[in-house]
Amino acid sequence: METVIYGENLSFSYKEKEILKDINFAIKKGERVGIVGESGSGKSTFLRLLAGLLSPTGGVVSVAGETSAEGIIKKISMVMQDAMLMPLTIKENITLGKDVPVSRIEEVIKATKLDKWIDSLEYGIDTYLGDRANEISGGQAQRIAIARAMLKDADIILLDEPTSSLDKETTTEVLEALDRLMEGKTVVHVTHHPDLLKGYDRIITVKEGRFYE
Ligand SMILES: Nc1ncnc2c1ncn2[C@@H]1O[C@H](COP(=O)(O)OP(=O)(O)OP(=O)(O)O)[C@@H](O)[C@H]1O
Numbered sequence: 001m002e003t004v005i006y007g008e009n010l011s012f013s014y015k016e017k018e019i020l021k022d023i024n025f026a027i028k029k030g031e032r033v034g035i036v037g038e039s040g041s042g043k044s045t046f047l048r049l050l051a052g053l054l055s056p057t058g059g060v061v062s063v064a065g066e067t068s069a070e071g072i073i074k075k076i077s078m079v080m081q082d083a084m085l086m087p088l089t090i091k092e093n094i095t096l097g098k099d100v101p102v103s104r105i106e107e108v109i110k111a112t113k114l115d116k117w118i119d120s121l122e123y124g125i126d127t128y129l130g131d132r133a134n135e136i137s138g139g140q141a142q143r144i145a146i147a148r149a150m151l152k153d154a155d156i157i158l159l160d161e162p163t164s165s166l167d168k169e170t171t172t173e174v175l176e177a178l179d180r181l182m183e184g185k186t187v188v189h190v191t192h193h194p195d196l197l198k199g200y201d202r203i204i205t206v207k208e209g210r211f212y213e
Pocket residue numbers: 014017019037038039040041042043044045046
């Protein structure tokens with residue numbers, strides 16, 4: 001299988017503080033890779049480098065053949081700890097304002113099991129989330145973020161603790177939705193919970209700026 005994500009002598013520092021030191025790695029198409037390590041070891045920093053949100057201070061990171069933020073952003077979908085919903089309708093939060101066939105929107109709403117909840121709302125998918133944001137549970141918010149990622153249908157899925165703010169029951173629902181999102185994709189998943197990485201192809205531990213498999 002071809003390599004779709006790689007780093008060559010990849011380093012990253014915040015000012016003088018070196019977080020990642022001269023790392024080399026390669027992730028193949030369709031692989032599921034878990035990233036674990038102590039708090040502060042640099043897991044989120046690594047994911048941000050893969051997402052193009054940070055630029056390496058040394059070496060190269062390449063994602064689906066892209067090394068620039070503009071290139072990378074088109075090739076990845078990211079689900080993070082916070083869904084970061086905008087003061088827009090549910091539909092607009094899922095489509096991000098793109099013109100998408102209704103049938104496709106319905107598909108992702110079903111796949112993330114948001115349909116029952118949305119049907120119960122007076123304005124359905126056109127419900128405005130601005131002032132109602134407080135009435136949305138963390139699990140619903142995360143599933144909206146997952147529906148958004150499904151619609152984008154990028155080949156590479158980056159996950160940063162997508163279930164860490166949820167209770168046990170809600171976590172199960174969100175994990176089911178994530179399973180659907182990850183089908184057939186290349187996945188990099190940062191987590192404190194190795195039990196979420198069952199069935200993954202590889203687990204990388206970040207320690208003192210280096211990778212251990
Ligand atoms: N914007 C920033 N400026 C300076 N230092 C930062 C910044 N963001 C993170 N750091 C530091 O970089 C180190 C790595 O942070 P990072 O968030 O990548 O770790 P992590 O392994 O994801 O931690 P956690 O598991 O707690 O989320 C930490 O020591 C953190 O304090």
